Structures are given as structure tokens and as C-alpha cells.
Amino acid sequence: MSEPGSSDAYGETRPFRVRSSTAEWAAAILRQRVTQGGLLPGSRLVEEELTAELEVSRNTLREAFRLLGHERLLEHKLNRGVYVRVLSPADVADIYQARRMIEGAAVRRPDKDPISLTALRDAVSDAERAAAEGRWLDVGTADLRYHQIIASLNGSRRLNAMMAQLLAELRLVFHAMDPRTLHAPFLPRNRELLALLESGRNPEAEVLLATYLDEAERLLLAACTQARTY
Amino acid sequence: MSEPGSSDAYGETRPFRVRSSTAEWAAAILRQRVTQGGLLPGSRLVEEELTAELEVSRNTLREAFRLLGHERLLEHKLNRGVYVRVLSPADVADIYQARRMIEGAAVRRPDKDPISLTALRDAVSDAERAAAEGRWLDVGTADLRYHQIIASLNGSRRLNAMMAQLLAELRLVFHAMDPRTLHAPFLPRNRELLALLESGRNPEAEVLLATYLDEAERLLLAACTQARTY
DNA sequence: CTTATCAAATTGTTCAACAATCCTTACATT
DNA sequence: AATGTAAGGATTGTTGAACAATTTGATAAG
Structure with a gap:
């Protein structure tokens, strides 16, 4: 400790010249553990343990x-x-209400950025490839990216940030489910929704998205209520 | 210092038994100064000065x-x-895009909570009374409350929080404008919008709200760009 | 079995010191 | 005069230790 820039002998855990603050660096590590399932919901983070481990x-x-x-x-x-x-189930419901609003407004918009449409195609392809190879966690990652791009069609930095936070929170529930049964049903719909967006059939896209989100919410609510009965 | 619970001799600035954390107490004081114009945008907050003054x-x-x-x-x-x-003007535009989305979705909803409608009536009345008495700052407060209630029609705790933050940020620009020219144009529209909501004419309400927000945005953008030319 | 009391563990807050960074001023160079 | 560079002073970033306040769990009394 007292040596920010080189943790243990060339452990390469912390960049040499810390450009952001040390607190943000520590937060980044913990964020990764939470979103990637290393730290499960409900786990307690004890100060003494983490100060020793992170050396802050x-x-x-x-x-x-x-x-x-x-x-x-x-x-x-x-x-x-x-x-x-x-x-809680209420939290999940709240998240999905916000998603319906943000993604719904994005789909409803008349003008679609061609760059974003390309990015959407890529995300769908990545997801399908990962699914074919059985990498279901990667499918989830691609799916989240897909919806983040959808939200970005609003063209609002603030709404992008809010969407990113919503999806990060959703990851908390993802770890309580089998990734395949969670993501498999939505793979074909992502491509279908993309096709509707590309051809400018916005009303149909909006309906499809709504049913999509409703079903995803139901799936996660089920997982969420089950997990809480311990 | 080192005596949290009684600032200077019975200054009554800090509650005796601090229930929330000291940091939140300090934040509350600073928040008030910012939202009420005691601290203007661009002002620097020096740590040494504030630790001495707030005694934290x-x-x-x-x-x-x-x-x-x-x-x-x-x-x-x-x-x-x-x-x-x-x-920046871009910030204001971003805020209004989020407002259009949140308040628009709220107005679009078919079911209106009668308690909220009553609260809306109260807010309109308060604003009109304050306007009649020339208390234009209070008009502004009532107007913000009005729109917060509109947003709450969504029934989402998260969207309520987001709306509260949006309105708090907007106060930063309010101080760069004369409160009368800012709020006076919208007084009759608030009552008009309320009437449309009460009679369930949602589409008309949505249109009115949209034009309302567009004009408010234009007003603030003008004030914002002017203020930045110094 | 319930309630009260106490002790250990953990968090909340403060303080003082030092390191890192930024900003200003002064100086030197062209 | 304009530009670039080098102290230095001021402010923030981080740390470690100390103590207060609170929770928690165990023990003892009713």
C-alpha cells in the first residue's frame, strides 16, 4: 500500500499513471464483480476485507x-x-416500465440513424453467433448492447445513461436465471424488430417491442420471486 | 466542531440527534443554496472554506x-x-427531451389517479394565488410541483426520481431569467391542461403539453445562450 | 421463554500529514 | 513582444490512525 501505481510486484492491477481517481478505480473493480456475478445480490461488502484486498x-x-x-x-x-x-419484484416492474417508455419512444421516432441500424445488425449477428456456439453469457451481453442501441435512437445522452443504468441493474437478476432460457426466446425477435425498423414500419415495431418487454418482464419476475423464497 | 448536534451557541442549524448521515446534512444545505440561487452556476466550492463554515x-x-x-x-x-x-444549451435541450418523454407518457395514460388530479388542482391554485400577489418565485415552485405531479401519473418511483432531478437541474437556469417572464405565459396553460386531463381528452392534452414544453425550452435556451456570452 | 445488560465487532466521523496536480508568476529564449 | 520553460504556492487526492456511535450476539436475570 501507499504505492498507487504498482499493486503487488508488477501485478498490473492498477494503471501506472492513474488518470481517474483511486475511488473510481476501486469502484470499477467492484462494479465488474457485481455485474459479472462474482458478487451475488445480498452479499455484504465488509470494509476491512476490501481495504486489504484492493489496497486502498x-x-x-x-x-x-x-x-x-x-x-x-x-x-x-x-x-x-x-x-x-x-x-424486489417491484423493482423489476419499475425497471420495465422505464424501459417501455425509453425504448418505446425510440422506436416511435420517424428518423433512424443509419449508423445505429448497422450497429443493431452487428449486435444481432453477434448474439446469433454466440447462441450457435452455446456461449449464452455472450448472448446476454449482445442482447443488452442491442437494447442500449435501441435507446440511443432517442439521441439523448441523458437517456442513454439512464438506459445503461437500467441494464446494469437488470444484470443483478440475470444471475438468478439460466442464461439460455432467459435469452433464447428473444433471439429471433431481435432480428424481426430490426427488420421492421429498417423498413420504417414503426407502429408494428412498437407493438412487437411492447410484447417483447412484457414477456421479458414476466420471465424475470418469476425468477425474482422464486429467488426471494429462501 | 467535534460537537455534532449543536453548531454555534444554539444556532439551531443542525438537528440535535442526527438521524441521517452528516454528509447528507451538509449536502442538504448546499443543495438549498444552489437551488435557491445563493450559489450561482460556475461558482467554485472551496473545501477549506466550507469545512470551516459547516463545521464538518x-x-x-x-x-x-x-x-x-x-x-x-x-x-x-x-x-x-x-x-x-x-x-449548456445542449443540456437544456436534453432535459426537455426527457421531459417530453416522461410527461408525455404520463398524459397519454388512460387511467388518472383522482388524488393526483386533486393535487394538480391545488398546485394550479397556489400558482395563480402567488401570481396575483406578485410572488413569482413561489409561482415557479408551484409550477415545478405541478409538473412533478404530472410525471407521477406514470406511477413509477424511478421516473419520479428522474423527474425530480430534471426539475432541480432546471432551477440552475431559472436564476438566469426574470421569474415573471418565465412563468407568466404558462399559468393559464396549466389550468387548461388540467381541464383536459379531468375530462379525459388525452390526445388534446398531449398536444397542448408538447407545445407547452417546446415553448418553455425555447425560452430557456435563449436565456441560457445569452448568459453564456460573458 | 422473555427481557435486560454487557461486550465485541463494525460503521461513522474527524484529524493531521503527505503526495499529486494545477495554476501563477517569473524568467529565459527567440 | 511573443513564446516557452521552470520554480513555487495553493488546492485537491489519499492515507492511516484515532475515537464515537451503532448494531449484533451472547450472557444473565426475571
Whole structure:
């Protein structure tokens, strides 16, 4: 410790010249663990353990906690510690209402950026390739990217940020489900929706997207309520 | 200092038993100064000054900064300090795009909560009363409350929070305008929109709201671009 | 079995010190 | 005069230690 720039002997864990703050660096590591399932919802993050492991001070770690708390990935209970957030069914429903609004508005728009359409094609192809090879986690990643691009059709930086946060939160529930049964049903629909967007049939696209999101919500709600009965 | 619970001799600035964290208390004070115009956009917040005035430690103050930074009221530049955010025209446009989406979706909904409609009536009445008495700042407060209630028709906690943040950011621009010329044009429209909502004429309400928001955006964009030419 | 009390563990907050970075001023060069 | 460079002073970034406040779990009393 006291040597930011080289963790353990050339461990290469921290870039030499830290351009962002140390707190953001620590937050990035914890964010990755949460979104990739290394830290499961409900897990407690003990300050002493993490200061030792990440080799940052308690104050810096707390700043990292606060960062992730505002991203709603961690939950901070006063005097009781920090936990990986556990999504309630109400949370999932709330997330999907916001998704319906953001993605719905994006699909409804008349003008579609050709670059975004290309990006959508790529995302669909990546997902299908990953599915063919059985890499279902990668399918999930491509699917999230697909919907992030959909949201970006709104052309609003703020809505992009909100969408990114929504999807990050959704990952918290993803780990409570088998990735194949979660993503397989939506693979063909992504391509179908893309076709409707390319041909400018917006009303049909909007309907398809709505049913899509409703079904995904139902799937996750089921997984979510099951997981909470322990 | 080191006596949280009683600032200067019975200054009554801090509640006796602090239930929330000290950082949130400090953030609340700074938030008030920013939203009420005591701290104007672009102002720099120096750590040393504020730790002395608020009688909190530097670390706690920094946590307060981070809180307000995530609310987008303050801007944190690495190694350069914390500033009250200055909204660019692009920021204002982005805010209004989000408003059109959230409030538009709310108005479009078929089911209207009667309690919310009552709250809307109250907000309109308060605004009109304040206008009659020349209290234009209170008119602004009532107007913001009105739109917050509109957004709440969506019934989503998350969208409520997002709307609250949008409106808080908008206050940053409000202080660059005369409150009367800003709010007076919208007083009759608020009542008109309310009438359309009460009688369930949603499509007309949606159109009215859209023109409403477009004009408000134009007004603020003008004020915003003017203010930046100094 | 319930309630009360106490002790250990953990978090909340502060402080002082030092490192890293930015900004200004002064100086030198062209 | 304009440009580039080099201290230095000021401010922020980070740390570690200390103590206060709170929760938690265990133990003892009713």
C-alpha cells in the first residue's frame, strides 16, 4: 500500500499513471464483480476485507461504495454496512416500465440513424453467433448492447445513461436465471424488430417491442420471486 | 466542531440527534443554496472554506460533494475542485427531451389517479394565488410541483426520481431569467391542461403539453445562450 | 421463554500529514 | 513582444490512525 501505481510486484492491477481517481478505480473493480456475478445480490461488502484486498484506504473505499450506491448496484444501510442490491419484484416492474417508455419512444421516432441500424445488425449477428456456439453469457451481453442501441435512437445522452443504468441493474437478476432460457426466446425477435425498423414500419415495431418487454418482464419476475423464497 | 448536534451557541442549524448521515446534512444545505440561487452556476466550492463554515471534516464534505455531483448540481473536476454546474444549451435541450418523454407518457395514460388530479388542482391554485400577489418565485415552485405531479401519473418511483432531478437541474437556469417572464405565459396553460386531463381528452392534452414544453425550452435556451456570452 | 445488560465487532466521523496536480508568476529564449 | 520553460504556492487526492456511535450476539436475570 501507499504505492498507487504498482499493486503487488508488477501485478498490473492498477494503471501506472492513474488518470481517474483511486475511488473510481476501486469502484470499477467492484462494479465488474457485481455485474459479472462474482458478487451475488445480498452479499455484504465488509470494509476491512476490501481495504486489504484492493489496497486502498477506508475513506477511498467508502467513496467507491457511494459511487456504486448511486448506480443502485450497492445498497448502503446506515451503521449496518454495504450490500449488493437485491431487486424486489417491484423493482423489476419499475425497471420495465422505464424501459417501455425509453425504448418505446425510440422506436416511435420517424428518423433512424443509419449508423445505429448497422450497429443493431452487428449486435444481432453477434448474439446469433454466440447462441450457435452455446456461449449464452455472450448472448446476454449482445442482447443488452442491442437494447442500449435501441435507446440511443432517442439521441439523448441523458437517456442513454439512464438506459445503461437500467441494464446494469437488470444484470443483478440475470444471475438468478439460466442464461439460455432467459435469452433464447428473444433471439429471433431481435432480428424481426430490426427488420421492421429498417423498413420504417414503426407502429408494428412498437407493438412487437411492447410484447417483447412484457414477456421479458414476466420471465424475470418469476425468477425474482422464486429467488426471494429462501 | 467535534460537537455534532449543536453548531454555534444554539444556532439551531443542525438537528440535535442526527438521524441521517452528516454528509447528507451538509449536502442538504448546499443543495438549498444552489437551488435557491445563493450559489450561482460556475461558482467554485472551496473545501477549506466550507469545512470551516459547516463545521464538518473535509472527508464528510467531500462525500456531500459527491452526493450533489450525482444529482448533477455540482461538477467535480479532478484536481481542480468542485463547481456549481453551468448548463449548456445542449443540456437544456436534453432535459426537455426527457421531459417530453416522461410527461408525455404520463398524459397519454388512460387511467388518472383522482388524488393526483386533486393535487394538480391545488398546485394550479397556489400558482395563480402567488401570481396575483406578485410572488413569482413561489409561482415557479408551484409550477415545478405541478409538473412533478404530472410525471407521477406514470406511477413509477424511478421516473419520479428522474423527474425530480430534471426539475432541480432546471432551477440552475431559472436564476438566469426574470421569474415573471418565465412563468407568466404558462399559468393559464396549466389550468387548461388540467381541464383536459379531468375530462379525459388525452390526445388534446398531449398536444397542448408538447407545445407547452417546446415553448418553455425555447425560452430557456435563449436565456441560457445569452448568459453564456460573458 | 422473555427481557435486560454487557461486550465485541463494525460503521461513522474527524484529524493531521503527505503526495499529486494545477495554476501563477517569473524568467529565459527567440 | 511573443513564446516557452521552470520554480513555487495553493488546492485537491489519499492515507492511516484515532475515537464515537451503532448494531449484533451472547450472557444473565426475571
